Amino acid sequence: MTIIVAPFSNSDIRDWPAEHFAAAIGHLADAWPGRIRVIGTANQRLRARDIVRQHDPDRVSNECGRIAWPQVVRELEAATCVIGNNSGVAHLAGRFGVPTLCVFSGSHQRLEWRPLGTSVVTLTRSIGCSPCHFDHGSSCPFDKACLRLITPRLVADTALALIAERARATAADAATPAQQELA
Amino acid sequence: MQRPTLGSEHETARRGGSPETYRHGPLAPWLGSGDIVAVGAAPLPRNEDGHAIVFAGYRLQDVGDFRAAIRDWMGAVRIGGHLVIVVPHAFLFERSNALPSRWRPEQRRLYTPAALLDEVEEALIPNSYRVRWLGDLDNGYNYRLERSVPPVGRHDIALVLERTPIPDWDLTERQVLTATGPDFAFEPGHTRLERPAVSHPTRILVLKLDHLGDFIMGLPALERLRTGFPDAEITLVVGSWNVGMAEETGLFERVVAFDVFPRNSTEEKVDVHGKTTLFRETVTGEYDIAIDLRNDDDTRFLLPLVRADIRAGMGNRAKFPYLDIFLPVDATRHGWEAVRIEELSAREFDCRGVFRRTHHQIAARGDLIRQDGNAVVWGPYRHLLPGQYLFEPHIDIDPRTPGLVAYDIAVDEKVLHRGVFGGAETPPMIFRNETDGGRFEFRLWPVDDEPLADFQFFGGRLVRQGASSVLHQSEYTTLLVELLLLRVTQAGVLREWTPPA
Incomplete structure (x- = not known):
């Protein structure tokens, strides 16, 4: 039971604010018993500290720079849920069919760039300045309102709903034919 | 030990x-x-x-x-x-x-x-x-x-x-906030949760309402639709002139005649929108998918009249917001064959100092020029993409004065075209630039042993020939069907999603 959180893309205009990730992780840790692992590169480890700082390290770990990419791929495939931005991890998780939340910045067209897969829920705000195609968050005069206005509570609740949905589907698949008929 | x-x-x-x-x-x-x-x-x-x-x-x-x-x-x-x-x-x-x-x-x-x-x-x-x-x-x-x-x-x-005391600044680089959400948010307070859903359609309605040639060009798309949805019941709506041929294909469970166009548009008045009531009376079922396979958008208005879960057609959502699946077609496909037209004013050219310049023209007096082998007007030194070009100089040569005016076109100082203005008609100046960023130059010259005619030069028009970006009709319709198959059976159609309570 692991939620993998990938908070960093290769362009910070696309990154949901770190404090939002931290708050969403807090909601998830309160409501869900498994482990939450924050992944990224070694260079992103410093930034990930701001996300994990307030949480119990037995539940929430900073794995940035600690896991080689082949292992990341294996862990994504086995994850209970993946939460990411408009970046490669969300695309990969969607391809694996893992319940995935993509907190999608208004910098790009969601219809063009969203992760594919019926297990993926994409969260966006409809904002007039989108798509801006900026690369840097500091270029945005609105402090990334397109992301900032997506609340941690909504992301956590959506993740929990996806996890519950997958659990129900798995239980239904495991049920005997007789049980399925009764259901 | x-x-x-x-x-x-x-x-x-x-x-x-x-x-x-x-x-x-x-x-x-x-x-x-x-x-x-x-x-x-x-x-x-x-x-x-x-x-x-x-x-x-x-x-x-x-x-x-x-x-x-x-x-x-x-x-x-x-x-x-x-x-x-x-x-x-x-x-x-x-x-x-x-x-x-x-x-x-x-x-x-x-x-x-x-x-x-x-x-x-x-x-x-x-x-x-x-x-x-x-x-x-x-x-x-x-x-x-x-x-x-x-x-x-x-x-x-x-x-x-x-x-230590924490400083006022932190490590996050932020832009100074100059505005917040509500004044530029289309849906203030609402976050979209969207999720694609795949489906297994069993009832498909196809509109192919144009003429004989259009129907034949649409056959590859219709065949692909059949193989893509082998178990679906497909109803085809066509002009009455195509019913027999459609039935002979054996691709459809039902073929319905509906003439939104006259069979011969030159002989009868076209009144597409006047057929709305008749269409409602003719197409009455409920469908999982309704797809319009006409390339031009004049029949798209019929789709919202159909009761269907998914509507597909050519065009874009800005124009047809009711399309769930749309193939954006190049908006310039009916445009000119020119991809770049640039009007170059006289200000973008230089000239001999003895000529009179105004805001919009260079006025040349031939008697002020001595033959010294140099150009009298030159410019504009534009950097060009590779391609075929046409330059049309805007020049009036005074027929009352004796003399001639020569011209040439050079790219990166290599002369590609040259000639002499000889009459009222300006010859077409077509040239090809092979290098990316080649520097375009147009010059006017005296002709050896001839006086320079008086003239007024107003600049010119530089046109680049476009490589046509139009696909064949049959390709558009086939691509639309392939997109439909991809969306419906694999990627899923994106819908707003509400998590179950």
């Missing part, structure tokens, strides 16, 4: 030392004297200003939530005071790089200096502290003892942190 027993010395090693243990070593500046509060089993005593020194010896390695513990200890230190953390050194105490700890089974983590610092950086807000000392303590350590016996001598890592 005699194996040492696990006696009182070992117990001391297990517990680590008190502050006094470190009083005379490198930690003396902090533990030598003064108000030292040691972390113990009980909560740290607090006072209003905080303590000068908090000592956490052999505590951190046993704590699960190290982030909260370090924050708690540092919270008891006053600004300018110090937190001293001592933990067992993995390489000197456990002499191992993996848990469980050889001598302290309750230990949760092993430490190196880097691992200790990593936990501190993870626990404390940046710039709320400074690292004043970090090092290994191994005074009296017996390196000759085997791994299997308890260590003798100090075997610790010590870290001294000074608590």
